[in-house]
Amino acid sequence: MNREIHLVKRPEGTPDHEHLSIVESNQPQPAEGEVLLKTLYVSVDPYMRGRMSDAKSYIAPFQLNEPISGGAVAEVVDSNNQDFQAGDIVTGALPWQEYSTANGESVRKVDPKLGPVTTSLGILGMPGLTAYFGLTDIGSPKQGETLVVSGAAGAVGSTVVQIGKILGCRVIGIAGTDEKTSYLTDTLGADAAINYKTENVREAVKQACPDGVDIYFDNVGGEIADAIYPRLNKFARIVQCGAISSYNVQNDQGPRIQGYLIKSSALIKGFVVADYQDRYKEGFEHLSKWLQEGKLTYEETVKEGFENIPDAFFGLFKGENLGKQLVKVAEPSN
Structure with a gap:
């Protein structure tokens, strides 16, 4: 059977x-x-x-x-x-x-x-490729920029955190338990981590990102994203990968974001990994190389x-x- x-x-x-x-x-x-x-x-x-x-x-x-x-x-x-x-x-x-x-x-x-x-x-499959292309293509990270990642302890988010560090960013991860935030800083090398269940995210982001946010890799949407938009720097990039906070919510409502985007001249782009199907070989090569070199863990x-x-x-x-x-x-x- x-x-x-x-x-x-x-x-x-x-x-x-x-x-x-x-x-x-x-x-x-x-x-x-x-x-x-x-x-x-x-x-x-x-x-x-x-x-x-x-x-x-x-x-x-x-x-x-x-x-x-x-x-x-x-x-x-x-x-x-x-x-x-x-x-x-x-x-x-x-x-x-x-x-x-x-x-x-x-x-x-x-x-x-x-x-x-x-x-x-x-890390060598769909989540890893999603992290790689979302961050490198849409996020376009530059040395010294501030990257914030929500859902940072998940399969995609944890890979984004590490690639961000490899590419020279200052990385702040957001997750939902102290175990996960400790994992982000102690194991993955994030510069700071925020527990969205026990901290005021808006205030915590302000403290962790005193110079604003250049890249926001959004796996969550909802109130966490609402807390990021006021901190966007000029020409910030928002990588809209997921919105798990609203997947089970009907008629989800939130603050209007257009003003924040206009004031910061920010780019927001949603994507799915299949958009990059013709470049999968490139992604596999980078991810497997970093994994073999010990620059990535999972x-x-x-x-x-x-x-x-x-x-x-x-x-x-x-x-x-x-x-x-x-x-x-x-x-x-x-």
């Missing part, structure tokens, strides 16, 4: 178990040109919340009563494709199933020389068990993860 996780109801607020269901099916068989995959690790990511809605977006919504899909690492257990053989470890966008089939174009082999296989879902929060994928996903909206949130589904055969 094969277990799958289906979206059975579209959430209007915070998703919960009533919106997902574990369904049993027969193990699929690979057709000509396909491989049979055993899922080893599943990535859960905030963007998936948007796909649970049927509203217009940059990516198609999940379909009701069908498996949710996302980044995963899997082992080839049977192959009808000459480019893959049993035992190969691959990564790609795969359904939340214990076993699935894929053609050779939808997965790529993981190079174990670059790091543990899980890094293909984190954390993973790993739950175990296929049945715990929903809880791992729900935990993203409670700030339960440090670094990349993964679910270990199975051990490789060898």
Whole structure:
């Protein structure tokens, strides 16, 4: 038998178990040109919340009563494709199933020389590339500039903090626990960190950024972003990567930002990592080089068990993860 996780109801607020269901099916068989995959690790990511809605977006919504899909690492257990053989470890966008089939174009082999296989879902995968292109292309950091990162202890944010330091910025991270703020300063090298749950963010940003903010890498939106806008310097850049604070809020309202943008001549640009698909090789080269040189590090929060994928996903909206949130589904055969 094969277990799958289906979206059975579209959430209007915070998703919960009533919106997902574990369904049993027969193990699929690979057709000509396909491989049979055993899922080893599943990535859960905030963007998936948007796909649970049927509203217009940059990516198609999940379909009701069908498996949710996302980044995963899997082992080839049977192959009808000459480019893959049993035992190969691959990564790609795969359904939340214990076993699935894929053609050779939808997965790529993981190079174990670059790091543990899980890094293909984190610092050497979508989150790492998001951090790299968002900061270097939109943020355009210059030596000595002040960079503020919200959601700074997550998979994307923690990588942004480190790249900012590599490129010579003064970096302030914002996170939601003392453990996370200590991680930002003591392990990642941030110059200061703010606990948004225990501090007045507006006052804390003023203290941490006496010369203003040149780059704001926004993973959160909401009241934290509201506190940053008054501190923007002339020609500041705002990298709008995420807005997790409002993903589960209907009709979210906030201060008007246009005046701050005009006064500072600031640039704000939203993006998704797929915008940079033709430059992925560049991003991989920089990230893997920095990782090998010890200039980048990472954390993973790993739950175990296929049945715990929903809880791992729900935990993203409670700030339960440090670094990349993964679910270990199975051990490789060898």
